[in-house]
Amino acid sequence: MVSPLFQPLGKALPVPGFRVGSASCGVKSASLRGKRQDLTLIVADVPAHAAGVFTTNAFRAACVNFGEATVREFGSDIRAIVANAGNANAGVGDMERVWSQALIDLGAKAAGVNSNQVLSASTGVIGTPFPIERITETIHQSVDSLAEDNWQAAAEAIRTTDTFAKWSSRQFDVNGKTYTITGVSKGSGMIHPNMATMLGFIATDAPLSAPRLQALLSKIADRSFNSITVDGDTSTNDTVYLLSSGLGLGYTELEDTSDFEKALTEVAIELAQLIVRDGEGVTKFVSITVEGAETEQQARLMGRKIATSPLVKTAFAGSDANWGRIICAIGNSDAPIVPSKVSLRADDVLIVKDGNLHPDYRDEMGMKVFKQQEFSLTVGLGLGEASATVWTGDLTHEYITINAEYRS
Amino acid sequence: MVSPLFQPLGKALPVPGFRVGSASCGVKSASLRGKRQDLTLIVADVPAHAAGVFTTNAFRAACVNFGEATVREFGSDIRAIVANAGNANAGVGDMERVWSQALIDLGAKAAGVNSNQVLSASTGVIGTPFPIERITETIHQSVDSLAEDNWQAAAEAIRTTDTFAKWSSRQFDVNGKTYTITGVSKGSGMIHPNMATMLGFIATDAPLSAPRLQALLSKIADRSFNSITVDGDTSTNDTVYLLSSGLGLGYTELEDTSDFEKALTEVAIELAQLIVRDGEGVTKFVSITVEGAETEQQARLMGRKIATSPLVKTAFAGSDANWGRIICAIGNSDAPIVPSKVSLRADDVLIVKDGNLHPDYRDEMGMKVFKQQEFSLTVGLGLGEASATVWTGDLTHEYITINAEYRS
Numbered sequence: 001m002v003s004p005l006f007q008p009l010g011k012a013l014p015v016p017g018f019r020v021g022s023a024s025c026g027v028k029s030a031s032l033r034g035k036r037q038d039l040t041l042i043v044a045d046v047p048a049h050a051a052g053v054f055t056t057n058a059f060r061a062a063c064v065n066f067g068e069a070t071v072r073e074f075g076s077d078i079r080a081i082v083a084n085a086g087n088a089n090a091g092v093g094d095m096e097r098v099w100s101q102a103l104i105d106l107g108a109k110a111a112g113v114n115s116n117q118v119l120s121a122s123t124g125v126i127g128t129p130f131p132i133e134r135i136t137e138t139i140h141q142s143v144d145s146l147a148e149d150n151w152q153a154a155a156e157a158i159r160t161t162d163t164f165a166k167w168s169s170r171q172f173d174v175n176g177k178t179y180t181i182t183g184v185s186k187g188s189g190m191i192h193p194n195m196a197t198m199l200g201f202i203a204t205d206a207p208l209s210a211p212r213l214q215a216l217l218s219k220i221a222d223r224s225f226n227s228i229t230v231d232g233d234t235s236t237n238d239t240v241y242l243l244s245s246g247l248g249l250g251y252t253e254l255e256d257t258s259d260f261e262k263a264l265t266e267v268a269i270e271l272a273q274l275i276v277r278d279g280e281g282v283t284k285f286v287s288i289t290v291e292g293a294e295t296e297q298q299a300r301l302m303g304r305k306i307a308t309s310p311l312v313k314t315a316f317a318g319s320d321a322n323w324g325r326i327i328c329a330i331g332n333s334d335a336p337i338v339p340s341k342v343s344l345r346a347d348d349v350l351i352v353k354d355g356n357l358h359p360d361y362r363d364e365m366g367m368k369v370f371k372q373q374e375f376s377l378t379v380g381l382g383l384g385e386a387s388a389t390v391w392t393g394d395l396t397h398e399y400i401t402i403n404a405e406y407r408s
Numbered sequence: 409m410v411s412p413l414f415q416p417l418g419k420a421l422p423v424p425g426f427r428v429g430s431a432s433c434g435v436k437s438a439s440l441r442g443k444r445q446d447l448t449l450i451v452a453d454v455p456a457h458a459a460g461v462f463t464t465n466a467f468r469a470a471c472v473n474f475g476e477a478t479v480r481e482f483g484s485d486i487r488a489i490v491a492n493a494g495n496a497n498a499g500v501g502d503m504e505r506v507w508s509q510a511l512i513d514l515g516a517k518a519a520g521v522n523s524n525q526v527l528s529a530s531t532g533v534i535g536t537p538f539p540i541e542r543i544t545e546t547i548h549q550s551v552d553s554l555a556e557d558n559w560q561a562a563a564e565a566i567r568t569t570d571t572f573a574k575w576s577s578r579q580f581d582v583n584g585k586t587y588t589i590t591g592v593s594k595g596s597g598m599i600h601p602n603m604a605t606m607l608g609f610i611a612t613d614a615p616l617s618a619p620r621l622q623a624l625l626s627k628i629a630d631r632s633f634n635s636i637t638v639d640g641d642t643s644t645n646d647t648v649y650l651l652s653s654g655l656g657l658g659y660t661e662l663e664d665t666s667d668f669e670k671a672l673t674e675v676a677i678e679l680a681q682l683i684v685r686d687g688e689g690v691t692k693f694v695s696i697t698v699e700g701a702e703t704e705q706q707a708r709l710m711g712r713k714i715a716t717s718p719l720v721k722t723a724f725a726g727s728d729a730n731w732g733r734i735i736c737a738i739g740n741s742d743a744p745i746v747p748s749k750v751s752l753r754a755d756d757v758l759i760v761k762d763g764n765l766h767p768d769y770r771d772e773m774g775m776k777v778f779k780q781q782e783f784s785l786t787v788g789l790g791l792g793e794a795s796a797t798v799w800t801g802d803l804t805h806e807y808i809t810i811n812a813e814y815r816s
Contacts, residue, residue, distance in 0.1 A: 342467075
C-alpha cells in the first residue's frame with residue numbers, strides 16, 4: 001500500500017563516478033529469494049571521499065562501529081557501500097562482528113577493492129542470526145546489475161517495512177559546471193532524531209575532501225534526518241553516508257560550498273521527510289516549527305517534545321485541534337519557557353498569544369487546519385532569535401496493528 | 409467498564425480529625441448535575457500539618473501555584489482541601505487565577521475556615537472556561553454529606569476518565585497506639601513521572617510537623633507517583649497533598665518515622681499503581697526494575713525510557729517478547745551503560761546476559777511470560793548498587809480510540 005501522503009518522486013539522477021546494483025538474497029527468509037531485492041551495492045569507480053553520521057544508541061551494531069572507524073581512517077579512499085535489508089545483525093552476540101566483517105569482505109570482493117575501502121549497513125530484525133551464506137550465494141547479482149542509472153533499485157533493496165522506495169536528486173551549477181547529488185533512504189518505524197532505524201546513502205560528484213564533507217553532513221543531519229520523528233525510538237544501526245567522487249574524477253575542489261550545501265540540504269530534508277510520510281500508520285504529515293528560542297538546539301528539543309507526545313499525535317490522528325495538549329507538551333519540554341510569552345499557530349490561525357487563548361480563536365478555525373493531510377504548527381517562545389523545524393506524523397490504530405501484531 | 413487489571417480494594421478507613429463530603433455540580437456539563445459526583449471537600453476539624461508535591465510542567469495551573477504557596481506559608485494550619493473534576497481551570501488566560509481563588513473561597517466558606525487554610529485542585533479538560541457558578545450553586549451538598557467514613561465518595565468525585573475510584577489505607581502501631589493513613593487518587597491518561605494529570609490526597613493522624621511531612625512526601629513521591637507512566641505526558645495540574653491531624657489532635661510528635669514511612673510508601677505505591685492499572689487502554693501491568701545502576705536516579709531514568717518506548721509498549725500489547733526493542737530502549741536512555749555488562753530478565757527467564765542473547769534462551773520462554781496480564785522486567789547494568797522500579801502498561805488500540813476519537 002502506498003501511503004496517501006506520498007507524492008511521486010522525480011527521477012533519481014546518475015552521479016558520475018558511481019554505479020549501483022542490487023541482489024535478491026532472501027536475507028529475512030530464504031523463501032523471499034528472487035521475490036524482492038534486499039542487497040544494495042554502490043561502487044565508486046574512483047576513490048571517493050566519505051563522511052558519515054551514526055546512531056547515538058549505546059547498543060550500536062558492529063557495522064556502525066566498523067563504518068565509523070573506516071570513514072575516520074580511510075575516508076578519502078572509499079570504493080563501495082554494501083547494505084542489506086531483512087536482518088540488522090544486531091543484538092546477536094559475539095558473532096555480530098564476525099558476520100559484519102564477512103559482509104564487508106563480500107562487498108569488497110564484489111566491487112574488486114580492499115575491505116578497508118568498503119562501508120556496510122544492515123537493517124531489519126534485531127537478535128536473529130545473520131544469514132551470511134545466503135548473501136555469499138547471491139551477491140553476484142548485484143555486480144551483474146551495476147549501472148550508473150540504477151539508484152532506484154538501490155532504494156528498493158534497502159526497504160524493510162517501508163511501503164515505497166525513497167530517493168531524491170538535485171543538480172546545481174558552479175562556474176558553469178553542473179554537479180549532481182542523489183540520495184536514497186529507508187525507514188518507517190522506530191524513527192526519531194539521531195539516526196533512528198534509518199539508512200541514507202548520498203552520492204555526489206561535487207569535489208570536496210572528506211573533512212569538509214563531514215562538517216557539512218554533520219551540520220545538515222541535525223536539520224534533516226535528526227529533525228524527524230515517527231515514534232521516538234532510535235535504533236542500533238542508523239547511518240547516513242555521504243560519498244563524493246569529484247576529487248577522484250580529477251575535478252578541482254570547490255571553494256565556495258554554499259550552493260552545494262543548499263542542494264545537499266534539500267536532498268537530505270526530502271529523504272528525511274519521505275521517511276515520516278511513510279511512517280508506520282501515518283496518515284498526516286505535520287511540520288512543527290519552534291521560533292524565538294535562545295538556541296537552535298533548544299528549539300529542536302521542544303519541537304521533538306511536541307512531536308513525540310502520544311496525546312498530541314493522537315489529536316493529529318483525530319483531526320482534533322486540542323491545543324491544550326500542545327501547550328502541555330510545550331510545558332513538559334526541558335527547553336526554558338516563559339509561559340506568558342508563548343504563542344501557538346496552526347497554519348495561519350493564531351490560537352495562543354502571550355500564553356493565553358486568543359479571544360478571536362474559535363474551535364472551528366483550528367479544526368479546519370487539523371482536518372488537512374498536511375499542516376504546520378508554529379510555536380513562538382519570545383526569548384531569542386533561534387528556530388528549528390521538526391517533522392512528524394500522527395499516532396494511529398495502524399501503528400498499533402503493525403507493532404503489536406507483527407514482530408519487527 | 410472496570411479494568412481487568414483492577415483488584416477490588418479494601419475499605420477506605422476513616423482518619424481521626426478528618427471528614428469528607430462530595431457534591432454533584434455538573435462541572436463538565438450542567439447536564440451531568442445530579443448524575444455523578446464531581447466535587448470533593450475534605451475538612452480537617454483541627455489544624456492540619458501539610459505537605460505537597462506538584463507538577464513540573466512549566467504551564468502550571470493557578471491552583472498549583474496557589475497550593476504550593478499556601479503549603480509553604482500556612483502549612484501547619486491547613487483546614488480543608490476542595491477539589492473538582494471535569495474542568496482543569498488551566499490554559500484559560502487571566503481568568504484562571506480569579507476562578508481558582510473563587511474555588512478556594514467557596515471551599516473556605518463551606519468548611520467554615522479562612523481561605524489561606526484551604527488547598528484546591530482541579531482536573532479535567534484544559535482550555536475551557538471554568539463554571540464557578542455551578543459550583544457556587546451546589547457546593548453545599550458536600551457540606552451536607554461530610555462524614556469521617558466517606559473517603560470512597562471523595563475517590564469517586566475526583567474521577568475524570570478513570571474507570572474506577574482509587575483509594576488505599578494502612579494502619580500501623582507506635583508505642584501501642586494505632587495510626588491510620590488513607591489516600592485517594594485519580595488519573596488514567598497523560599500519566600508520567602512528575603505528577604502527571606494525577607491527583608492524590610492522603611490524610612493521616614500520625615503526628616508530624618509540616619517540614620517532616622514534606623521531607624517524607626518528597627522522598628516517597630519519587631518511588632511511587634513519579635515511578636509510573638502511562639503515555640509519557642505530564643499535565644499542568646498534578647498535585648499530591650499529605651495532611652496530618654495528629655498534632656492538632658494533641659498527640660505527641662513521632663520521633664521515629666520508620667513505621668510511618670513504610671506505611672505511607674505502601675499507600676503511595678498502591679495509589680500510583682492503581683493509576684497505571686486504570687491507564688487508558690491498558691490491558692497489561694508491567695513492573696520494570698533497573699538494577700546495578702550507579703545512582704537511583706539513573707536507574708529510574710532508564711526504567712522510564714523503557715516504559716515510554718512505543719515499540720516496547722506495543723510489544724507488551726502483542727504479548728511479544730521482543731527483547732530487541734527493550735535492548736534498543738536501554739541503549740537510548742541517557743543513563744550510562746556498558747553494553748557488555750547488560751542483562752535482561754522477564755520474570756525469572758534470563759534473556760540477555762553480558763550484553764548477549766543467552767544461549768539457553770528460547771523465544772517460547774519469553775512469550776510465556778509476556779502472555780501474562782502482569783509480569784516484570786529486570787535490567788541489570790552491572791555498574792553499581794542502585795536500583796529503581798517503574799510501573800507501566802501497554803499501548804493498545806483502545807488508547808488510540810480514547811485519545812483520537814474523543815476530546816479529553
